[in-house]
Amino acid sequence: MNITFEQSTNIVETYDFIEVRIHVENPSVANPFTEAEVFGQFGLDVEPFTFTHGLPDGELGTASIRPGLIPVDGFCDSDDGSLYRIRFMPSEAGAYSYEAVFTAGGQKYHTSGTFMAENRGRKGLLRVDPDFPFHFQWDNTKEHFFYHGMTAYHMPGIQDDAEIRRSIDRLHACKVNRIRIAVNSSRVRNGMAWFEPVYDSEDFTFLYGPWIAERPHDHTYPGWDVTRFDIAYWRKLERLLAYALSKDISVSLIMYLDAYRRGCDPFGPHHAGGLDEQRYYRYAAARLAAYSNITWDLTNEYRLIRPHAWVERMGYFLKSCDPYHHLMTCHGHETFDFRLSGWADFAVYQCWDEHGGYAYMLRNRETQLAMGRSIPQVNEEYGYEDHYPSAWGEGKKAPARSADRLRRIAWEIAMAGGYQTSGEYAGNGLGGWLNGRGDESMLLPKTLEPLVRFFEHLEWWKMNPGQVELIKGTGYCLAEQGRQYVIYAPEAGEIGIVLDRGSYEISWYNPREGTFYPGFRLDGSELVARCPDQEGDWVVRIQSAACRIPEKTTP
Incomplete structure (x- = not known):
């Protein structure tokens, strides 16, 4: 077999991937999915492991492992075993290096290389928000x-x-x-x-x-x-x-x-x-x-x-x-x-x-x-x-x-x-x-x-359900108390709620049409209001001045 390695690029965006392709001329394995293997290690171009030697007897050395070194499997991408790939997605900007090994027919073939990763604003991976763990965020933009x-x-x-x-x-x-x-x-x-x-x-x-x-x-x-x-x-x-x-x-x-x-x-x-x-x-x-x-x-x-x-x-x-x-x-x-x-x-x-x-x-x-x-x-x-x-x-x-x-x-x-x-x-x-x-x-x-x-016009991940009860009407409430509240009323009617005392902007939202209606200001702690009309379901958005996001209204 004649083996050649090909690196897809020298510069890659974070959260995109670089690819190393292994081309095999005259492949000899019968089943390339079970009889060959591609494996690599990718990381920021720094020393991944250090250890201090030569200390007196009875004293421990010190070791540190840098977290950037990541083991990655490759895969066969051809029926006959003529093409394999190994991919790596960097999450941090910087200079990277890698080593990859292709094993087939009892032989090992090595390659190594370097590339740069640049952060150009991709959203990243979807993660659980560590601060608000009932919710998700993109790990690069934190959106x-x-x-x-x-x-x-x-x-x-x-x-x-x-x-x-x-x-x-x-x-x-x-x-x-x-x-x-x-x-x-x-x-x-x-x-x-x-x-x-x-x-x-x-x-x-x-x-x-x-x-x-x-x-x-x-x-x-x-x-x-x-x-x-x-x-x-x-x-x-x-x-x-x-x-x-x-x-x-x-x-x-x-x-x-x-x-x-x-x-x-x-x-x-x-x-x-x-x-x-x-x-x-x-x-x-x-x-x-x-x-x-x-x-x-x-x-x-x-x-x-x-x-x-x-x-x-x-x-x-x-x-x-x-x-x-x-x-x-x-x-x-x-x-x-x-x-x-x-x-x-x-x-x-x-x-x-x-x-x-x-x-x-x-x-x-x-x-x-x-x-x-x-x-x-x-x-x-x-x-x-x-x-x-x-x-x-x-x-x-x-x-x-x-x-x-x-x-x-x-x-x-x-x-x-x-x-x-x-x-x-x-x-x-x-x-x-x-x-x-x-x-x-x-x-x-x-x-x-x-x-x-x-x-999307709320910091919804900061709000919790079931903590504030309505004093009038029927509905469900999400609240970040003293800052923002949402009430969903399945049926039109009068809605009442007791808030932390303060100044709030109150807006009605039609969840069927996706439109906000002209609102009003409340200074105090008790809100009692009637839905704009007597049909359908309605939403009330209540925001303190500190978190109010302007929104277009409909007449």
Whole structure:
């Protein structure tokens, strides 16, 4: 074999990645995914380890390890073993150096290099805010992230990259900043598995996955070779991530979706957590962790396919494979059983309809607090727009899951200090929550947009639910007492609240239209006011002069 190394650039932005490519002429290994390895160490160009020698007997030497040295796995990016890559994403500006080793056929091949990283203002990685740990922030800009997600499970099954970009653009235009996609498809014959008329076509397929399949068009018996990865598919997934990143959209990578279906899970109960399955998670980390906009979801609805112990094992395993420790969680159902697990960075739930609203999310927050560890709380699945399956779902009928009804639940979740993910209408056949494709008939993204726009004009992460009670009317209150308050009234009427004594600017907000109405000033401690009209739900924003953010009003 003739081995050559190629460095992609000499200057890279922080939170972008540099890549070292290994070109192999006349590769000799039979399976490049199992018989070759790429490994490297990257760090700021300083001495990573020092030790003071020569001290008298009985005295200890001193050692220091600099934190900049990061071990990184590479990956095979060719079916025949002719191309490998190793990627590194620097988080600090400065001069870097690295060493990388390619091992194949019993031989080791080394390379080293240097590059510069420049901070040009990228947002960075999504993290839990250490000062307000029920909330998220970008670690470079420290900008807070109002998590607003849409489910688009099978977006990787959209055949045309241009259609994927159009779908992302449409969601981005409505302030969606997070999408959920399945790395491994459910491989259903059509969307009628969920009572939605979405079918395979020249534009879209449910038949995709991370491995090479002997029978790729067989829904039930694809014949996965779990020792070999489908390079074309992973490259397509990278293009999706790169475009979402350009729109500042975070992508939740769900490693399995509905894997209880035949054809989805090549490991099953007897090989779950073994070396072949570990290779899948390790390859995903080696290949995708250098994209700053990802988070990990170990599997969807884990109780349907894996035991609790597997989740714990694979959570810690994947965390160890990811050099940057992207946020990680695991989707379950109405409870989150990993509140204290070190790999679990935020809690996600599946609780539908009114059951998953304010009271439910406030209870989850209080339970988390009582356990001594605060992490963000997300109802990841509380309903899909006009989705009424006949086999489950409490027999709900329209308009129980209309866009407007889901909007109201989303407001309840936000008022409980939590976050939410929903999904669009799929009944017109384009896909909606099943793949992210849509058109103007899908109302949910635009209906939810005013929620995001409202909170973007607040320091919402400083506010807490359940601490201030209304003295008149019915509603929910978020408060940073003495500074800012938000009241959401599900029905129009009179609202009353006792505040810390001070001067406040009071504004009404129409959450259906996304408009502020002319407000007034309050000097004192008791507010009693009537909604601008007697229909619909309303929001009151109360801000002291110290934190008031000017906002355009509507006549």
